[in-house]
Amino acid sequence: MMSSQTAPFSKAVVSAMRKLYPERLADKSWDNTGLLLEAPYNPQRRQRNSALLTVDLTKAVADEAIETKQSIVVAYHPIIFKGLKALSLGDSQQQSLLRLATEGISVYCPHTAVDAASGGLGDWLADIVTGDAIEQPPQELLQGSPVEGPPSVPPGEETDPFVLPQRPSFILQPHPSGLKFIQRDLKLASIPHTRSAIKPNEDPSSPGAGMGRVVRFAQPQPLAHLIDRIARGLGQPKGFPVAIPQGTAIEDISIRSVGICAGSGGSLFAGLDVDLLFTGELSHHEALAAIERGQSVVTMFHSNTERGFLHSVLSNQLLQAVREEWETIRSGIREDGRLEEALKDTSVEVEVSERDRDPFGLVIAQSAGG
Known part of the structure; x- marks a missing residue:
């Protein structure tokens, strides 16, 4: 019964x-x-x-x-x-x-x-951003990944009209959802910094709690290193969106402060004065406005954060x-x-x-x- x-x-x-x-x-x-x-x-x-x-x-x-x-x-x-x-x-x-x-x-x-709890999701993402990679970031992050051209054509076939050019095939690469997320090569929260909630919780029994986090580094950090830390901490995805101001390059950008929000951070980031916005997703116009203000953006797709x-x-x-x-x-x-x-x-x-x-x-x- x-x-x-x-x-x-x-x-x-x-x-x-x-x-x-x-x-x-x-x-x-x-x-x-x-x-x-x-x-x-x-x-x-x-x-x-x-x-x-x-x-x-x-x-x-x-x-x-x-x-x-x-x-x-x-x-x-x-x-x-x-x-x-x-x-x-x-x-x-x-x-x-x-x-x-x-x-x-x-x-x-x-x-x-x-998200809001001290030691919760917001702090975990902040730990990743302030982690220290044991290995240096791969050169592809600094120089840009090489772009592969079309496959080479064997001698004698360059002008053969009966040889069809190879077309690229496409595979769908989901984020490694079932992967054990172990930061073996990332020492979490080891870079000197301060952190605080973007929107603090007023409950005195929960110090440090609140929505989102702002990390301020004691010393500026290369954006390429931050990208590497985020990739390592979130399962080494095959790729993710990054936005930087026009006329700049990743290797030239230094970051002193980071705004962090799991999921969708657009509304929480409004008016936030930081160098880098790190979240799951931003709308086209939110990202455009950010780089126009001189900020950089890293997103990972909503739930991958x-x-x-x-x-x-x-x-x-x-x-x-x-x-x-x-x-x-x-x-x-x-x-x-x-x-x-x-x-x-x-x-x-x-x-x-x-x-x-x-x-x-x-x-x-x-x-x-x-």
């Missing part, structure tokens, strides 16, 4: 997340954070004591959660932003919620609480916190036959989705034969 309460393990995960990243830190003026789906517990079809971390709760991630029998999905981006007048199978996101509820899988969404945090920081943080919460819950619940089997299970797992990825990848040209 299905109960009117959620799985006790899911309660442990929610309690742990709220302690790690208090919901009061979220920007409630527009964000929607918290337990957005509280699925009823079915003791006859009990899920594993496991939480699945993801940036976006897509159909593919919902399939993954169901197949691997997760108790709860911790989805960084809220799957519900606005009030719903109905839940239907015709809407893909609502369909995922209904399917998860049927399986007894809850959904918790922390979003800007993770967020996903590595799940691998590098949150998964281990949450695992330790849930272990403590689960022991507290197990020892504090009175005898209940419906929960007996669940409370005997001492296992605790936190997994990162293998199917979560940014919708955008890079299409890279290759020779037809390559």
Whole structure:
């Protein structure tokens, strides 16, 4: 018989997340954070004591959660932003919620609480920007990658009208979503600097919290080195957008200050006086206005500034916190036959989705034969 309460393990995960990243830190003026789906517990079809971390709760991630029998999905981006007048199978996101509820899988969404918290996503990105690469940045960053011309034509075939020229083929290169983000060659936060929140949180119990970060270096840093640090820290993507003022070159630009915002930083960056803007995405006009002001811009596509945090920081943080919460819950619940089997299970797992990825990848040209 299905109960009117959620799985006790899911309660442990929610309690742990709220302690790690208090919901009061979220920007409630527009964000929607918290337990957005509280699925009823079915003791006859009990899920594993496991939480699945993801940036976006897509159909593919919902399939993954169901197949691997997760108790709860911790989805960084809220799957519900606005009030719903109905839940239907015709809407893909609502369909995922209904399917998860049927399986007894809850959904918790922390979003800007993770962004704002001291030691959270904003500080992790600042740690990357202020990291020290063990190796020097590759020369391609300084000089520009060589542009390959068309394949060479064998002697005697230069004017043969019956030989068709080779056309480039294209492959879609997504960001390495399933990669373990380990900064083996990047010493995080080792370059002398100061940092502060762009929009500080007024809660005195959370010093250092707030939306976005501003990093100010003790000594100017070459832009090429910052680009290298960002690439190393975010999984070595095949490429990402960079904007610099016209008439300048990457190797000539020094950076004294950086504005940082995970996801989309346009509104948070408004009026910010820094040399470099680092975020997931900016609109065309926001980027154009920035370089006209003499600023440089590095973007990584929206969720690629967020996903590595799940691998590098949150998964281990949450695992330790849930272990403590689960022991507290197990020892504090009175005898209940419906929960007996669940409370005997001492296992605790936190997994990162293998199917979560940014919708955008890079299409890279290759020779037809390559």
